Amino acid sequence: MQEILIFSGTGEGRKLAELLAGRNRKVTVCVATEYGEEQMEENLSEFLTVHTGRLDEDEMEMLLMEKEWQAVVDATHPFATEVSENIAAACSRQGRKPLRLLRQGSCREPDQEFCRRNKILFVDTHREAVAYLNQTTGNIFLTTGGNSLAEYAKGVEDISRIYVRLLPGSQQVEQCRALGLKGKQIICMQGPFSEKLNIAMMEELKISILVTKETGEAGGYPQKLAAARQTGAETVAIRRPREQGCSMEEVLRKLGLEYAEESAQESVPVYTGKNLQKADMEQKPDSSDIISRRVTIAGMGMGSVSNMTGEVYSACEHADVIIGAARMLETVKGFGRPMENRYKSSEIADFILEHPEYRQIVVLLSGDVGFYSGAKGLFQAFEEAGITEEHQYEIKSLCGISSGPYMASLLRIPWEDMVFMSLHGRQQNVIGTLNIHEKVFVLMDGASSVQKLSQELIQYGMDAVEMHVGWQLSYPEEKIISGKPKQFLDFDREGLLAVLLIHKRAGEIPVSHGISDEMFVRGRVPMTKEEVRSVSLAKLALQRDSVVYDIGAGTGSIAVECARIALQGRVCAVEKNPEALELIEKNRRCHRAWNVEITAGEAPKALEELPAPTHAFIGGSSGKLRDILDILWRKSPGVRIVLNVISLETLREVMEVMEEHEFARQEIVQVTVARAKELGSHHLMMGQNPVYVITLQK
Incomplete structure (x- = not known):
């Protein structure tokens, strides 16, 4: 069996070796340091051999000549350009061409506005970074590794500003001391480093400037940027060399293997909402024949990476693609994942169906998914498009901090x-x-x-x-x-x-209807009395979101009470009397009835442009009752109407209407109210005009 030679310096190289060895393919992995050897020793087997130590170009060529390697893979660090050049030269002399394994999640450089807001400066070389640092003040957090340390230690004019983080090892400490760094300036730790840990270090050391490489997700680059934003530090980022190469999937395919994220299964067809119906007609596949796709609808909080929950952060880290509006995508650029700028539910669903190559999909929403977000529309769009569990989509919803x-x-x-x-x-x-x-x-x-x-x-x-x-x-x-x-x-x-x-005085009003007559500004305009008003409101049977007409509103007493009950609805107070219109406005403000909308004019003409009502109260019709009823039923056939009638002539007209139409509900109630009045040492009950409260609903 031919072996595969891997020059490794990244997590991707280690993962490739583990995948190959797990499929019984013999692999030799070359690592430069003891730390790399330790990482590989966790998965040693009869199929995996580790070679430790730095190799120059000639030594690489000698290694290539030892065996008839099936393939040579360059999985070294993207910044180790000299090593990649040596591998390419050694292979060339042996008539071979190495496969270049690219680091997963290559970063797109953010736009200028993002860099300005987050204080990020991109440079091409360490020399440029040193030149910029000499123009600044404050402590420097150097996280670019040991290979570039000498350039900073010798180039930065005040070396006491530098705090360096390196992998643990005596060789690294000796290097730092030889360059003039003191013990308090040296941090030897093995990653990965979370955002919180980065923040703790930067705050403890009072860091003003972070220096990092644009390494991508595997190098902890997003966590560093987020920590710098949180602490207010500047970031100097060394641009990642732009290179050509292959993804993990492409390398495995060239080696005659199929790529699966968690297992060695062969790839199988992907069925999406658009082709599923056709597949059902031809032959319904077993569940084992369908690759599940996960769609995560994630609330990202208010906008910053640091405000994300751990679950949402992890989902973005491992996403094949992140979908969202431009503002959200700008925030997550540092994750280095493919992104798609879409915010309409139907367009998001279409994109998912059109791109079956994306299996781990994250749709970002601002705030929390349950608080005035687009999640409701997304779920509906997904249902209509066939993006559902029964079609082998796993739909997950993650809350955010609102x-x-x-x-x-x-x-x-x-x-x-x-x-x-x-x-x-x-x-x-x-x-x-x-x-x-x-x-x-x-x-x-x-x-x-x-x-x-x-x-x-x-x-x-x-x-x-x-x-x-x-x-x-x-x-x-x-x-x-x-x-x-x-x-x-x-x-x-x-x-x-x-x-x-x-509002510390909130809740000081009655929880039921029944505002006292004395609480209204009245003037000389007639007003529906308190007791009759209470019965009429009960007969209206309003809901919180009702749309109510108060026709012949007078002082607006009915409209105000309706507005308090239908707090999320609309109340249209229709009145033709100029004096009454002024009183309605005063009572509207006095009782904080914001949802009362005043319409000046006479019904029925004034009703034409109003929204369709769910309820209507008629306190005065000016002899146009039938016309008013006709337009109400035309605009909303099921509207619930309550009338207050005093004269027998109007009562007769209503009775005729009741005979001419069929109603699901019709009711006439006579309300007679008497109030006590003091006369000397006695109290006499003084009767008021009887009022007919009539309810009609078709």
Whole structure:
């Protein structure tokens, strides 16, 4: 059996050797250091031999002449360019061509804006890095390895600034001391190094500048960049040499083997949503004949890598492709994975179906997948496209850290009683919600939305509310600005914005309908009395998201009460009297009925442009009752209508309508109310006009 010779200096080289030996292929692996030997000894077998020690070009050629090797693989470090050149030259003299195994997850260099925001400088050589370092101040964290150490120790003018991290070994320590470094400047540790460990080291050493190679995922490059962002340090990155070569899968294929991530099974067909129906028609494959694809919908938190959960971070590290909007992809560039800029659910589903070569797919969403995210639309799009478990897709959802709890923790405020809302591309009744809940957290839609919200808080008498505006949460420049609404009338910070409102007087209103008549501004406009109003509201049977018409709104008493019940809905107060319109506006603000929309005009014409109603209250029709009912039924056949009728003539008209139409529900209730009035030392009950409360619903 012919052997395979691997010159290894990376995790990929070690993995290739293990895969080959695991399939009973004889392999000799050349490593340069004792550390490399230790790594390989964990998997020694009769099929795996390790050669330790650095080889020059002639020694490599002698090794090539020892056996009739099936293949020679160069799996050395991407920065070990001299070693690769020697391997190529030795092979050339023997009439061979080595297979170059590329390191997995090669990095795309981030764009200029990303580098500027994260203080990253890319250079081509160590000499350029040294020249830049001499223009700066502060401690330097050198993580480029022992081969380049001398260039920094001799080139940096103040060597006391340098703190170096190397693999453990007496030879490395002796090298450092020979170059003039003291013991406190030398860190000998074996990786991998997590982001947290990097942060701890950099904070302890008060590092201002990190120097690293653009090594990719296997070299811990993403974790270094994330740690630098978190600590506010600059990063000087030595660009990775751009080279030609083969992936692990391609190398194995050239060696006559198929690649499987976790096993030695041969590759089998991949069935996706678009070809599955055809496969079913021809011959339904067994489950063992289908390669499962994993799609992970991941909430990445508010935007920074450091804010990701460990699960999401790991998913991105091992993804074959990461899909998301541009802002999210910019954040994860450091992982060095293929990326696709898409945010529409249908387009994401199409991309997954069109690219069966990607088996580990991550779809990034901002914040948490369950908090105003696109996850709901994605699940629906996946279902429609056939991206489901029954079609051999594994769908996984990973939560992220949402901005609400994050901001509450920064303010040291508990959030179990917080109400969460969003004004990002939508309208919601923040004022009404804040009227009954002490804490309301709101996602904002730019600086103008902060200005508008502060204006509304003042207009509705909430100028004493505590307002905390979070800007660029989780990013290095994050800031929380606290104050009263008037302080944010000219707010102009653009970016990612969220607001936490605290209303300590919330909940001081009755939990049921029944606002006292005295609480309304009345003037000379007729108003539906409190007791009749309560019965009428009960007959309306509103829901939280109802769309309600108050026709002939008068003072707006019915509209205001409806707005409190249908907190997430809309209430359209229709009135033709100019004096009454002013009163509705005053009562709307007085009772913080933000979701009351005032329409000036006479029904039915004024109803034409309004949204279709779920409920309608008619307090006055000006003799046009039939026309009003006709347009209500035309706009919404199932609308629930409640009328207040005083005159017998109007009652007769309603009775005629009831005879002409079929109703699923019809009811007439007469309400007679008497109130006590003091007369001397006595109290007399004074009767009010009887009111017919009529309910109609088809």
